[in-house]
Amino acid sequence: MTVNGRNRRRALVVGGSTGxxxxxxxxxxxxxxDVMVLSRSAPTGAGADRLRWLATDLTDPAQVTGSLTAAVEEPLHAVCYSAVHYGGGRALFKDCDETEWRRQIDVNLHGLWLTLARTQPxxxxxxxxxxxxGISSxxxxxxxxxxxGYAASKAxxxxxxxxxxxxxxxxxxDTEALRIVQALPAGMVDTPGIRRRRPQGFDYSTYMEPASFAPLARELAATAxxxxxxxxxxxxxxGVWYPAREKMPRSQSRRISSGTAS
Structure with missing residues (x-):
């Protein structure tokens, strides 16, 4: 693809419709x-018209394979894997079922493996x-x-x-053929997925916004x-970033009892 006679760089974001x-x-x-997004739902709102979209459910192997095959038909310069499945809510291990576990593995881990396998070359x-x-936690x-399940799959x-x-x-x-970077938010981020887990009237004023990742994304686009x-x-x-080894991220864990969800 060319813009004003010059080659336009291409990017892929898996899980890029929200958050x-x-x-x-x-x-x-x-x-x-030129950004392509793979996600279950289409990007909406301001700027959505600039993004190409392929409907992709990461728990559907055939659909994932088809979408990734289409995504790598042209050269790629940047890829982001941000897809995540938290689960229905925080729950003790004894209250979790295998279906939830398999979905977390499919989205948080296996989808990443598939994306790496197709895009690395x-x-x-x-x-x-x-x-x-890679968006970490x-x-x-x-x-x-x-x-x-969330901790195990993200680790x-x-x-x-x-x-x-x-x-x-x-x-x-002399230099890496492919540079791999992981980034995680310093605190909770206001996303549709998080909002589905919060009660009506919850105060999000202390939460981060997805746009906080824009400076790092622009840096990666400029410097690879x-x-x-x-x-x-x-x-x-x-939007400031620093190595996790210099300041470990604050834990968002807390005590819960059976039946607690958030």
Missing amino acids: IGRGVADAWADAGL ILRSAETPGVFL EVVYNAGPGRS AAAALLDSVAQEETAEAS GAGLHGAHLVVDDT
Whole structure:
């Protein structure tokens, strides 16, 4: 695809219709990238007309394969995996069922694996290094009660990206062929998924906005993640980011009892 006679860079955001993924998709579109979104629901609201969309349910293997095949038909320069399934609400392990667990694995982990498997060769074939951004969570560092499936699947996802990042470093000569970055919010983020779990009239004034990820997304678009390969970054509500090793993210775990959900 060309714009004003010049090649236009392409990006893919899995889980980009709402939440942090949408914040990344909008920022990449602002930076001039041709952005495709894979998600169950179509992007809506301001800026949605700039995003291409393929309906994709990450629990449907055939649909995921078809969407990713279409997404990699042209060169890719940036990919973000932001799809997430929290679950119906926080619940003790004894109150969770296998269906919920399998959905968390399908969305939080297996969908990431499929996306990496399909996009890694395309990102590595670009003339300049491609960048893969994985949206992580504080639960990777702060496993707590009521979040066993979410914590396990997100920790596994983080380990998967760490392992692939080390493989990219080992294979590179002077620079990484593909740069992998993980980023997580410093606090709770106001998203439709979170709002479905909160009571009517809940006060979201202390919550972050998805747009807080825009500065980092723009940096990755401009530099392809130069200097950030393998990093785990915490993004605060002002859009400032810092390495998680310098300041561990605040735990959002708390005590719960049987039947508690949020």
